[in-house]
């Protein structure tokens with residue numbers, strides 16, 4: 641058994657969950673926020689048998705898309721010589737960030 | 750050290766947490782939603798020494814109970830011949846779904 | 859790749875996230891609640907390469923501080939002879955509680 645943590649864009653959340661459920665997979669959705677853009681995103685928890693892991697990752701990949709966002713960068717590195725002029729910076733937010741950890745024990749009680 | 754992720758029904762959350770605390774265990778509660786029924790549920794995080802793992806799982810099992818819920822199934826399989834008549838379906842929601850992962854390093858700073 | 863779960867006090871959350879981001883680390887913030895004090899706290903998720911793990915833990919430690927809180931203890935042990943007089947008890951809330959788990963597979967799709 642593996643536990644998948646997938647961080648997807650808020651807009652992609654429902655599509656990814658729906659497709660996983662349609663294929664018989666159970667999903668738990670945790671509300672989360674991105675550290676950098678401080679915008680809401682969605683962290684999905686999916687417990688899945690090892691032999692189905694590729695299928696789950698394939699579904700997440702197919703249903704979540706990357707997008708560009710322009711932000712006012714206040715994280716200007718010091719090289720600006722101390723001048724704190726926020727200026728627009730384009731940030732690419734990936735489709736999904738996926739971590740897979742091994743499950744030592746699984747119980748449904 | 751092991752990290753327990755336990756997904757329990759919202760109504761069982763406080764009872765499970767109270768009993769774990771009473772037995773000296775620390776618990777963190779994450780707000781979560783079930784992917785399928787879209788209803789709120791509770792995901793508990795419990796870091797616990799390996800030799801106490803059975804006790805923690807026993808407490809979660811004792812304090813969370815399964816229940817039946819009738820839902821209007823919109824996930825009708827295609828065998829309905831394309832007719833999209835939602836009809837009531839009984840879904841059993843288990844007491845708790847528990848994943849245990851190994852902790853490589855634990856720090857309280 | 860390692861996945862760090864760090865539970866910090868709500869007030870320390872933004873400082874810890876800001877410092878991690880400034881050092882080039884990505885962070886996801888999950889909203890959470892402490893089981894015992896029932897107060898909101900912050901659970902941070904940080905996926906990090908093994909050789910940078912000490913740096914991430916160092917930043918979390920430096921930016922989160924422990925504090926004392928007085929609570930009305932309703933968890934009085936039975937030794938009070940059944941009298942249920944809640945009385946003020948001082949509880950020390952640590953700076954951060956950190957769990958590190960191994961990541962078997964990491965994907966950005």
Ligand SMILES: Nc1ncnc2c1ncn2[C@@H]1O[C@@H]2COP(=O)(O)O[C@H]3[C@@H](O)[C@H](n4cnc5c(N)ncnc54)O[C@@H]3COP(=O)(O)O[C@H]2[C@H]1O
Nearest residue numbers: 674675676677732733734737879882883884885886904905
């Ligand atoms: N310190 C930093 N310096 C410069 N640019 C930075 C940065 N931290 C993040 N970014 C950029 O901003 C995007 C949004 O990051 P955010 O932290 O809001 O939202 C992130 C975060 O919630 C999560 N995430 C990504 N990598 C993570 C990791 N290693 N650990 C934990 N969460 C991660 O996935 C969301 C999307 O990440 P993605 O990489 O696609 O897209 C990131 C990345 O392109």
Ligand SMILES: Nc1ncnc2c1ncn2[C@@H]1O[C@@H]2COP(=O)(O)O[C@H]3[C@@H](O)[C@H](n4cnc5c(N)ncnc54)O[C@@H]3COP(=O)(O)O[C@H]2[C@H]1O
Nearest residue numbers: 661664665666667668685686687783784785786841842843
């Ligand atoms: N492997 C796993 N990985 C991650 N999270 C997991 C999980 N197994 C269970 N969960 C979590 O536990 C809740 C209760 O699951 P349970 O299997 O008892 O009860 C489930 C199950 O009886 C049924 N169900 C879930 N997904 C289904 C699907 N794809 N097809 C048919 N029935 C489904 O609906 C009930 C409620 O599901 P819901 O998603 O709302 O809520 C789920 C979900 O949040």
Ligand SMILES: Nc1ncnc2c1ncn2[C@@H]1O[C@@H]2COP(=O)(O)O[C@H]3[C@@H](O)[C@H](n4cnc5c(N)ncnc54)O[C@@H]3COP(=O)(O)O[C@H]2[C@H]1O
Nearest residue numbers: 770773774775776777795796892893894895950951952955
């Ligand atoms: N092994 C673990 N697994 C999962 N989460 C963990 C954990 N250890 C700590 N946490 C999380 O970190 C928060 C702060 O814990 P700390 O041990 O510093 O500070 C704790 C501790 O000093 C005390 N405490 C917690 N549980 C207790 C219990 N069962 N009996 C007596 N004191 C307790 O109350 C403070 C606040 O606890 P609270 O539960 O509100 O909030 C906890 C909880 O959300």
